[in-house]
Amino acid sequence: MILQYLLGEFEHEVTSTRKLLQAVPEKDLDYKPSEVSWTMGQLAQHIATIYYWYEGALTKDVYDMAADRLERGSPNDIKATLELFERNVEKARAALKSLTEQKLQDNWTMKAGETVLLGPIPRGIVSRGFLFNHIYHHRGELIVYLRATGNKVPGMYGPTYEESKKN
Template sequence: MDIIKELLSELESEMAISRKMLALVPEDRFDWAPHPKSMTLKRLATHLAEIPAWFTLAVDQDVLDFNEGSYQPTPIKSNADLLALLEKSYHTGKSALERLPEALLDKPWIMRGGEAVYLDTTKYGMIRHAFSQTIHHRAQLGVFLRLLDIPIPGSYGPSADEMG
């Protein structure tokens, strides 16, 4: 089995679903959140659009330390900006996967915040984590959209909106 080829195929499938969902995010509700502890719709959608680029973290680094660096979400002003960010992230992530030698998939990889270790895995595990994060946050986005009475598309089959 060609694992990289399989990961690239999965990336294509997941991006098609993410494109459909992100296309529905209403600009006039960017600042809305369903609960004070929830991200805003804009922040959640931006986060989802950035995740495909995480593959570069697995390919180019062995450790991600949140205490180093000063991450800021990509500024988004419109739905078009959001979709452009997804495409940029997708191409960045795809390029990283394409240049990853399969032999490095089992190399250790760690996500930490200083001394606190959040994820101790392999490069392959980090790639799987990024896919899981995509699915998780896309499902959150589906709930947000549902709460705003926006019909949602199916992800792995038809949604209740598509079934009538």
């Protein structure tokens, strides 16, 4: 039963993430709010990349990030980031559809070479915390970047403040 809810949430949130990434303008890809922050382009690309991690998190018991090679392209090309997002969403969707209720209970570990970065923890917790919530966190950051640069933020859970004031 939980798998149906995860798939439903995934599909709804993919639509919201797509709208947000499509709102990122080329002219502001180099914007960053502080010296320690990512640029808007890097942040958008990171959001697109998280969808790639679904496959390793949901289909492998141990995901070694050091052994994985993802071609991302330039974070200064929003069209390439959108293409990366779409490719990764397809992989993420397939990984989610391969899950069973039992696999959600199985332990999962993320490492980089011999260094354990996360886990072992149940895959169901990984799906919510490391994957879903991770994307939501960075989407919130991207919304702040868009507003700080004077760009329009798309409504994702109904109209935005600006959209609600038009009526």
